[in-house]
Amino acid sequence: MGARRPGVRWPGCKVNGCKRRLKIYLLTIILALGWIVLICLPPWLMAAGQFTLAQIGYQSFSIICHQIPERSWEIAGLPLAVCSRCTAIYVGGLAGLLLHPLTRLHGGWLRPAGLSKGWLALALLPMLADVAFDLLGLRTNTFLTRTITGGLAGIALALYLTPTILAAGDEWRRGSAPYQTGDNRHE
């Protein structure tokens, strides 16, 4: 068995351990995709007559969402396990993950860099305003506003978090000592 090579470089990437980061990136995409499938599963199970499994699915997600059917997207006439805003956040999150390489096309896309705090706050603002206006009775939000503002928040959160997720997975698999380049640090 050969010793593990430290700092394998992916073509076009200027950071040590790019291959490992690529694997973590792909795993994160699979997890995000799986999460969205899980959200879509309960209505499908219910329509198929699998009540117990559908009930487990719906109730498991009740911890993270109000699940008001009138505010949810539907499959086969049945609401998804979470509301339209939550669905938009998760689908936006997946989109953000997929968009992440585009933010770093120049100079190696697995380099740890992401959205700044300012941009994140700006992207979350419409969603918070949409919620606040509805709660205060100033303006009733709609499917469209919930979906657009939620999707925007999801994309921004993913772009902000992806570098940290990649760095965390990289550090976790690599062990303790940081690279001498300091490039593994989140920014």
Next chain:
Amino acid sequence: MNNDLDWKQPALVGGLIVGIASALPGISALNCCFCGWALVGGAVAVKMTINNSNRPLQAADGARIGLFAGAISAVVFTIVAIPIILSGFATDVSMRLMENVAGRLNNPELQDAMATAIAQAGEMSAVGRLLSSLPILIAQAIIQGGFTVLGGLLAIPLFEKRKELPPPPPYYGNTGEM
């Protein structure tokens, strides 16, 4: 995780925040916002560790502390949720949800079957309710743990201002010692 981090107390505090707040009806409403309590608990645990640590935390530290906080929260959440399940309150809430969903079924046969299943669930004993809630509790604990890890990860770029120090340069001169 390196042993130099004092993560146990922060993880306990974070886990208690998530576990108790998520199980209590009413207060748990913040979870409707992207599992808010789990994010808060994970972030609080990491922020406390950052404050107590004399070295900058890395992203993996954030994930690990979030994971520990999530594991503690799962235990606390289960302990707090059991009396609520036994009291029947949780079953009432979940039955209302399922009735609401069942009302949208266009198929009369499926609607009848659903109504029977709901009626049977309503007549369950306390132990039966607890046993039937077990897979849901486990799934909710896993979901909550996942979001607590996300909270821990989120806290690293938000709160960790210190940068990793570069290794000291090699010293080639004499030490000045005689």
